[in-house]
Amino acid sequence: MGSSRGVRHDSMRARNLAVVLGTLHRSGPHTRAALAELTGLTKTTVSSLIADLLEAGVVSESGAVRAGERGRPGVAVGLSGQRVATLGLEINIDYLAACVVDVTRTVRLRRTRPADNRNSNPADILQGMRDLVKETTAEAEESGLRIVGAALAVPGTVEGGVLRSAPHLGWRDVRVADLFDLPFAIDNEANLAALGELWFGSRATDFLYVSGEIGVGAGLVVDGALFRGTFGLAGELGHVVVVPDGPACRCGGRGCLEVYAGQDALLNGLDSVSSLVERLKSGDPEASAACQRAGHALGVALTSAVHLLDPGEIVLGGIFAPLFPWLEAPVGAGLTARLGQMRATPPALVVSEIGADAAVLGAAGLIIQRVIADPAQTLGL
Amino acid sequence: MGSSRGVRHDSMRARNLAVVLGTLHRSGPHTRAALAELTGLTKTTVSSLIADLLEAGVVSESGAVRAGERGRPGVAVGLSGQRVATLGLEINIDYLAACVVDVTRTVRLRRTRPADNRNSNPADILQGMRDLVKETTAEAEESGLRIVGAALAVPGTVEGGVLRSAPHLGWRDVRVADLFDLPFAIDNEANLAALGELWFGSRATDFLYVSGEIGVGAGLVVDGALFRGTFGLAGELGHVVVVPDGPACRCGGRGCLEVYAGQDALLNGLDSVSSLVERLKSGDPEASAACQRAGHALGVALTSAVHLLDPGEIVLGGIFAPLFPWLEAPVGAGLTARLGQMRATPPALVVSEIGADAAVLGAAGLIIQRVIADPAQTLGL
Numbered sequence: 001m002g003s004s005r006g007v008r009h010d011s012m013r014a015r016n017l018a019v020v021l022g023t024l025h026r027s028g029p030h031t032r033a034a035l036a037e038l039t040g041l042t043k044t045t046v047s048s049l050i051a052d053l054l055e056a057g058v059v060s061e062s063g064a065v066r067a068g069e070r071g072r073p074g075v076a077v078g079l080s081g082q083r084v085a086t087l088g089l090e091i092n093i094d095y096l097a098a099c100v101v102d103v104t105r106t107v108r109l110r111r112t113r114p115a116d117n118r119n120s121n122p123a124d125i126l127q128g129m130r131d132l133v134k135e136t137t138a139e140a141e142e143s144g145l146r147i148v149g150a151a152l153a154v155p156g157t158v159e160g161g162v163l164r165s166a167p168h169l170g171w172r173d174v175r176v177a178d179l180f181d182l183p184f185a186i187d188n189e190a191n192l193a194a195l196g197e198l199w200f201g202s203r204a205t206d207f208l209y210v211s212g213e214i215g216v217g218a219g220l221v222v223d224g225a226l227f228r229g230t231f232g233l234a235g236e237l238g239h240v241v242v243v244p245d246g247p248a249c250r251c252g253g254r255g256c257l258e259v260y261a262g263q264d265a266l267l268n269g270l271d272s273v274s275s276l277v278e279r280l281k282s283g284d285p286e287a288s289a290a291c292q293r294a295g296h297a298l299g300v301a302l303t304s305a306v307h308l309l310d311p312g313e314i315v316l317g318g319i320f321a322p323l324f325p326w327l328e329a330p331v332g333a334g335l336t337a338r339l340g341q342m343r344a345t346p347p348a349l350v351v352s353e354i355g356a357d358a359a360v361l362g363a364a365g366l367i368i369q370r371v372i373a374d375p376a377q378t379l380g381l
Numbered sequence: 382m383g384s385s386r387g388v389r390h391d392s393m394r395a396r397n398l399a400v401v402l403g404t405l406h407r408s409g410p411h412t413r414a415a416l417a418e419l420t421g422l423t424k425t426t427v428s429s430l431i432a433d434l435l436e437a438g439v440v441s442e443s444g445a446v447r448a449g450e451r452g453r454p455g456v457a458v459g460l461s462g463q464r465v466a467t468l469g470l471e472i473n474i475d476y477l478a479a480c481v482v483d484v485t486r487t488v489r490l491r492r493t494r495p496a497d498n499r500n501s502n503p504a505d506i507l508q509g510m511r512d513l514v515k516e517t518t519a520e521a522e523e524s525g526l527r528i529v530g531a532a533l534a535v536p537g538t539v540e541g542g543v544l545r546s547a548p549h550l551g552w553r554d555v556r557v558a559d560l561f562d563l564p565f566a567i568d569n570e571a572n573l574a575a576l577g578e579l580w581f582g583s584r585a586t587d588f589l590y591v592s593g594e595i596g597v598g599a600g601l602v603v604d605g606a607l608f609r610g611t612f613g614l615a616g617e618l619g620h621v622v623v624v625p626d627g628p629a630c631r632c633g634g635r636g637c638l639e640v641y642a643g644q645d646a647l648l649n650g651l652d653s654v655s656s657l658v659e660r661l662k663s664g665d666p667e668a669s670a671a672c673q674r675a676g677h678a679l680g681v682a683l684t685s686a687v688h689l690l691d692p693g694e695i696v697l698g699g700i701f702a703p704l705f706p707w708l709e710a711p712v713g714a715g716l717t718a719r720l721g722q723m724r725a726t727p728p729a730l731v732v733s734e735i736g737a738d739a740a741v742l743g744a745a746g747l748i749i750q751r752v753i754a755d756p757a758q759t760l761g762l
Contacts, residue, residue, distance in 0.1 A: 157723070165723070206611040218689075222610065222611055223611075227608065228691070229603065229690055229691025229692070230587040230603055230604075230691050230692055230693040231691055231693075232691070233691040233723075233724070234689060234690055234691035235689065235691075236688035236689065236691075236723065237688070237689065239684075239685075239688045239723060240685040240688055240689060241622075241623075241681050241682075241684055241685050241719070242622075242625060243624075243625060244623060244624060244681045250722070251719075251720075251722050251723045252718070252719065252720070252721040252722035252723070253684065253718070253719035253720070254719070300622050300625045301622075301685075303620075303622055303634065304621040304622050304682075304685050304689070305689055307617035307618070307619075307620045307621055308599075308615060308616065308617065308618065308621060308685070308686055308689050308690060309610055309615055309689060309690070310609070310610025310611050310612055310613070310614040310615035310616075310617075311610070311611055312611040312612075337633070337634070338622070338632075338633065338634035338635070339632075339633070339634070340633040341631070341632050341633035342538070342546070342614075342617065342620060342632045342633070343614070
């Protein structure tokens with residue numbers, strides 16, 4: 001009921017292409033007759049829409065299936081990953097990454113290049129990213145794939161397609177979209193990691209994804225959709241106040257979550273998360289204290305987040321995934337103690353299943369979602 | 382593109398009724414010819430839809446207007462407040478309230494009954510509310526109005542139409558909907574007050590409404606719609622953690638915003654907000670310190686809220702409205718100091734224009750929104 005216009009023919013075809021493709025995406029291959037029944041469209045209309053989708057390579061015909069009891073065998077049509085694919089990209093503090101995902105959400109390629117991007121020159125890094133895009137696209141095309149769009153995950157705030165501020169990269173107000181010859185989107189890494197978790201991880205539809213990196217971010221998924229706020233800046237969990245007069249944070253505030261639970265605070269001089277995990281396994285008291293401190297701060301910040309955002313569950317990802325065995329108890333205890341009387345049970349606390357790949361996969365998935373939602377526009381039908 | 386079905390005739394009429402009524406609601410009276418042009422529907426279809434809406438009394442014809450240069454004069458059709466109206470209801474700690482609002486969002490009646498509802502028996506209070514509904518409905522009917530639905534604002538959490546927990550009333554798990562002979566909704570007072578601000582107050586479309594009462598709540602409006610979270614429990618600003626090891630809060634947590642900025646903390650023994658305002662005006666140091674303390678805590682909690690929710694602006698309502706002259710400086714200073722480097726400017730901090738009536742007006746408005754969005758169903762067309 002949201003539209004401001006009555007239903008007319010010219011928008012109806014685009015809409016019905018999306019209805020047919022969406023049905024195949026949700027419920028698998030069907031005969032044209034079954035699709036007509038499922039969508040309420042006539043068989044003639046369905047056949048004509050399917051012809052366009054076949055031509056675009058986004059669906060294909062498979063062997064004969066028997067549709068129900070009374071049906072004659074028919075040819076099933078299903079989503080096809082043979083031709084249409086999208087590109088996920090990520091600029092992280094420590095690496096550049098790319099992946100190619102086809103329209104069935106099968107991962108076809110992944111490439112990661114270690115890099116030291118702290119306080120870097122945007123032009124250098126973006127040149128490296130362009131090279132990575134070229135190589136990855138060429139390789140995908142050799143497999144017969146057509147890249148119809150790309151999205152880039154960045155560790156910072158994005159407004160109107162511009163990277164406003166990525167403090168760990170040392171970047172401000174960098175316009176990235178113009179640098180690529182593809183339909184292109186750019187978004188915050190925690191937002192895209194949340195979508196990665198939605199489409200490639202647990203596939204729960206209601207959760208707060210918590211991204212532990214050099215910074216701490218979060219992406220809220222409600223009913224399968226990302227909540228972005230008014231300016232696209234929602235989910236900055238790392239700067240939720242834990243101790244109002246605590247140590248200064250790079251954001252200008254004091255006692256933010258990031259001060260206690262960001263990667264630098266957790267590593268406390270160690271060179272990597274694997275080193276920290278080793279120490280934790282051997283019962284090192286300093287490593288254990290750092291995890292306790294981070295877990296306590298996460299418990300406080302997540303209590304505030306649960307009260308404000310009301311997530312279905314809480315998924316710990318990024319560096320919090322390998323540290324989950326040591327974080328689960330202090331975080332869970334904090335949530336239970338503070339939320340106990342407001343809710344029957346606090347939201348479940350779980351670990352991300354896809355770890356470090358979440359953001360780059362979410363980026364590719366974002367463009368696939370656009371293809372499924374509007375094949376007419378994204379595939380030029 | 383969200384629907385899972387193609388467009389068929391049987392749902393099309395309901396949809397087009399909503400399109401026509403929505404157009405009149407948004408852009409004022411139009412001739413049938415102009416409506417056809419605006420909606421893309423044929424004139425025959427528009428005439429038939431308007432006939433149904435006239436019959437239901439939700440639109441009326443007015444004098445002849447000249448539609449553009451080439452048009453002959455035609456009869457304009459516009460939204461009419463003469464017959465269809467809704468009922469807003471509120472159970473507050475200190476009073477019961479009701480209002481009647483017609484479909485043009487004109488307030489037709491308001492009734493408030495002082496009461497002491499702290500730790501009360503639900504059956505008694507609900508009987509009082511039923512009496513108020515009867516009287517108000519009878520009075521509205523005398524003016525020729527037909528009440529097509531009601532919504533009730535309550536100071537507590539609501540899940541699936543049940544009042545789960547209203548700690549200041551002392552109520553748990555109270556089912557209210559069955560008690561009225563009307564299409565009925567129940568919601569948290571801060572949510573409905575936010576909608577009241579949207580429809581009857583500033584009419585901004587992106588803001589966090591902060592409701593100062595005995596408890597502190599908030600309702601987030603993004604792009605003209607209320608954000609509710611996964612279980613409908615979002616916006617519990619009063620229990621955002623300000624000082625992690627602060628004084629115990631009734632919620633089981635410690636150092637929650639409510640401990641510092643709820644009505645009891647602000648009044649600090651005074652009998653009313655008006656008394657507090659009198660003291661503040663006379664420069665009383667204790668009253669001033671209470672406001673400073675509340676303002677500082679609000680600044681901390683709202684910093685966390687801005688990072689997580691990314692609101693367009695912050696509207697202080699309820700008892701924070703009369704206290705705004707004394708809260709504005711400490712709250713604003715806290716936001717500016719803490720948010721400075723993450724955002725060009727913190728969200729604007731403004732005062733609600735509708736004060737204590739926000740929730741009961743929002744309740745009535747919620748049902749009007751449903752009438753506009755789906756006249757076929759709500760008016761039985």
